[in-house]
Amino acid sequence: MSEIKLATEEEHIYAKVIQQSNLDEHLFVLQFTVVLSKAMGILNALCRAG
Numbered sequence: 585m586s587e588i589k590l591a592t593e594e595e596h597i598y599a600k601v602i603q604q605s606n607l608d609e610h611l612f613v614l615q616f617t618v619v620l621s622k623a624m625g626i627l628n629a630l631c632r633a634g
Contacts, residue, residue: 596623
Protein backbone atom coordinates (compact mmCIF):
# COMPACT_ATOMS: atom_id res chain seq x y z
CA MET A 585 0.00 0.00 0.00
CA SER A 586 1.25 3.48 -0.81
CA GLU A 587 0.47 6.82 0.72
CA ILE A 588 -0.39 9.78 -1.48
CA LYS A 589 -0.09 13.22 0.11
CA LEU A 590 -2.04 16.09 -1.41
CA ALA A 591 0.20 19.10 -1.93
CA THR A 592 -2.35 21.57 -0.63
CA GLU A 593 -3.74 19.71 2.37
CA GLU A 594 -2.68 17.77 5.42
CA GLU A 595 -4.93 14.90 4.39
CA HIS A 596 -3.61 11.43 3.67
CA ILE A 597 -4.91 9.03 1.06
CA TYR A 598 -3.92 5.39 1.00
CA ALA A 599 -4.06 3.46 -2.26
CA LYS A 600 -2.88 0.20 -3.75
CA VAL A 601 -1.63 -0.10 -7.34
CA ILE A 602 -3.88 -2.67 -9.03
CA GLN A 603 -2.35 -2.68 -12.51
CA GLN A 604 -0.23 -0.72 -14.95
CA SER A 605 -1.82 0.62 -18.12
CA ASN A 606 -1.23 -1.30 -21.34
CA LEU A 607 -1.32 1.99 -23.27
CA ASP A 608 1.07 4.13 -21.22
CA GLU A 609 3.68 2.83 -18.78
CA HIS A 610 3.25 5.99 -16.67
CA LEU A 611 -0.45 5.33 -15.95
CA PHE A 612 -1.72 3.05 -13.21
CA VAL A 613 -5.05 1.85 -11.88
CA LEU A 614 -5.34 2.55 -8.14
CA GLN A 615 -7.68 1.15 -5.53
CA PHE A 616 -8.17 3.65 -2.74
CA THR A 617 -8.24 1.98 0.66
CA VAL A 618 -8.54 4.95 3.04
CA VAL A 619 -9.71 8.40 1.98
CA LEU A 620 -10.83 10.98 4.54
CA SER A 621 -13.87 13.07 3.60
CA LYS A 622 -11.93 16.32 3.04
CA ALA A 623 -9.48 14.52 0.75
CA MET A 624 -12.38 12.88 -1.12
CA GLY A 625 -13.76 16.34 -1.92
CA ILE A 626 -10.40 17.40 -3.34
CA LEU A 627 -10.13 14.22 -5.45
CA ASN A 628 -13.66 14.72 -6.79
CA ALA A 629 -12.85 18.32 -7.74
CA LEU A 630 -9.70 17.16 -9.56
CA CYS A 631 -11.66 14.54 -11.47
CA ARG A 632 -14.25 17.10 -12.60
CA ALA A 633 -11.48 19.53 -13.68
CA GLY A 634 -9.48 16.85 -15.49
